[in-house]
Amino acid sequence: MSLSQVAVISPATTANLGPGFDVFGLALKTPHDKVTLGVIPEDVVIEVAGLSASTIPTSPENNTAGVVAKHILSEFHLKHGVAIKIDKGIVPGMGLGSSAASAAAAAFGLNKLFNLQIDKKELARLAAKGEITSAGYEHADNVSAALYGGFVIVRSYKPLEIINLKPPTDMEVCVSYPNMTTPAHKTKKARAVVPKHISIDKLVRNVGSAAALASGFTQGDIALIGASMSDAVVEPERAASIPGYLAVKENALKAGACGVAISGAGPAMIAIVNKRKANSTKVANAMKAGFESSGLGATAFVTKPGRGVYVLEKKQ
Numbered sequence: 001m002s003l004s005q006v007a008v009i010s011p012a013t014t015a016n017l018g019p020g021f022d023v024f025g026l027a028l029k030t031p032h033d034k035v036t037l038g039v040i041p042e043d044v045v046i047e048v049a050g051l052s053a054s055t056i057p058t059s060p061e062n063n064t065a066g067v068v069a070k071h072i073l074s075e076f077h078l079k080h081g082v083a084i085k086i087d088k089g090i091v092p093g094m095g096l097g098s099s100a101a102s103a104a105a106a107a108f109g110l111n112k113l114f115n116l117q118i119d120k121k122e123l124a125r126l127a128a129k130g131e132i133t134s135a136g137y138e139h140a141d142n143v144s145a146a147l148y149g150g151f152v153i154v155r156s157y158k159p160l161e162i163i164n165l166k167p168p169t170d171m172e173v174c175v176s177y178p179n180m181t182t183p184a185h186k187t188k189k190a191r192a193v194v195p196k197h198i199s200i201d202k203l204v205r206n207v208g209s210a211a212a213l214a215s216g217f218t219q220g221d222i223a224l225i226g227a228s229m230s231d232a233v234v235e236p237e238r239a240a241s242i243p244g245y246l247a248v249k250e251n252a253l254k255a256g257a258c259g260v261a262i263s264g265a266g267p268a269m270i271a272i273v274n275k276r277k278a279n280s281t282k283v284a285n286a287m288k289a290g291f292e293s294s295g296l297g298a299t300a301f302v303t304k305p306g307r308g309v310y311v312l313e314k315k316q
Contacts, residue, residue: 002115005038005315010105011306012090013097013145014173014270018229018261019209021194025145025152028096028173029306034087035065035105037113042081044069050088064099064130065106071129072110082110091299093182095264096175100142103130108147108309120147120308125160142264149308151217167305168220172280174257176287176300177268178243193237202232222274226258229272235262242267244298248290255279255286 012028033050044060060066065084073082084106092098107127111118118126127143144152144162153163209228216224239245242262248269252260256278257271271287273280284300291298 003039003113003314003316005036006109006112007034007036007312007314008105008109008112008309009033009312010035010101010108010146010309011097011149013100013142013264014095014175014268015097015139015141015145015264016231016234016261017213017225017270018231018235018259019206019213019233020141020153021231021234022139022141023154023210024213025097025141025154026167026173027145027149027306027308028175028303030301030303031089031091031096032306033089033098033101033105034312035102035109036085036087037069037106037109038083039113040081040083044073044081045083047083047085048088049085051091052093053088056086056088056092062133063102064133065102066130067133068103068106068127068130069110072107072116072126075126076114076116078114080114082113084109091177094177095262095266095268096177097142097146097264099131099134100127100146103127104143104146104309106130107143112311112314121160121162123147124162128160145308147308150305153214165214165217167217168222168225168274170275171222171225172273172275172302172304174252174271174273174280174284174287174300174302175263175268176248176284176291176298177263177266178291178294179297179299180243180267182267193241194234195237198233205230205232222272223258226272226274229259229261231261238262238266242269243296244291244294245269247293248287251286251290252283255283257283260287 128138128140155161213228252271280302288300
């Protein structure tokens with residue numbers, strides 16, 4: 001054991017980006033969570049402060065960070081416990097990777113706290129276990145983006161293989177979500193509407209879009225990325241549960257966005273903008289107006305792709 005306490009910053013993330021269900025993820029510069037982990041004699045103790053803190057479970061078995069911490073303590077036969085304080089800067093339940101930020105922070109922080117020397121891919125495998133509490137499934141798109149930063153492609157789950165690409169310099173991300181209460185286990189319910197069987201036509205369309213989107217990141221082509229944010233499989237099913245979906249999408253494109261998609265399981269939506277060709281604030285405001293046209297209040301902000309989890313401070 002090399003440290004007694006470590007505080008880390010873990011970013012919000014957006015997943016899928018249209019056609020990349022459970023495969024694509026993007027780390028955002030803002031917002032983020034601050035997670036502080038300290039060594040205690042035994043067990044896992046969790047404290048939550050910040051945005052919607054009262055809605056987040058503090059029992060280790062029901063908190064993504066707690067699940068990851070308990071798993072790591074057991075798998076690595078660590079003879080100590082950990083106290084985890086989560087300061088939420090990412091609003092939960094909106095599709096911005098709130099649960100993944102906690103899970104990634106726990107894996108990353110414990111690795112630093114106990115000097116376990118785990119590589120990023122293994123950290124992603126461990127962090128994905130925490131997603132069971134919110135999604136009912138170990139999906140790695142959000143946690144991988146939170147750990148690696150930038151854009152990630154989960155090429156394979158068994159074995160886990162992750163490709164990390166650098167986003168274009170001029171790319172900005174507009175985010176907007178309706179001010180609404182989402183149901184408990186919202187992500188799990190959103191996964192329930194995903195079709196179990198699809199036509200070859202839809203498969204071909206999504207493979208083409210996903211391949212082009214990934215190519216856009218390798219070429220630094222923001223227009224191609226945006227034009228490829230088209231999903232024929234999952235998004236049409238989830239759109240019905242998002243008030244103002246069509247208005248948000250149409251408004252963003254009219255305001256100059258290159259592409260628009262539901263962020264993860266929603267209800268947040270993202271728009272990709274080339275800052276040299278459009279005003280991101282105008283796009284974000286247009287998205288907000290789209291949600292408001294449904295009769296709800298809404299929140300909107302502009303950010304850009306960001307780095308992965310990093311150490312803010314540490315104590316010996």
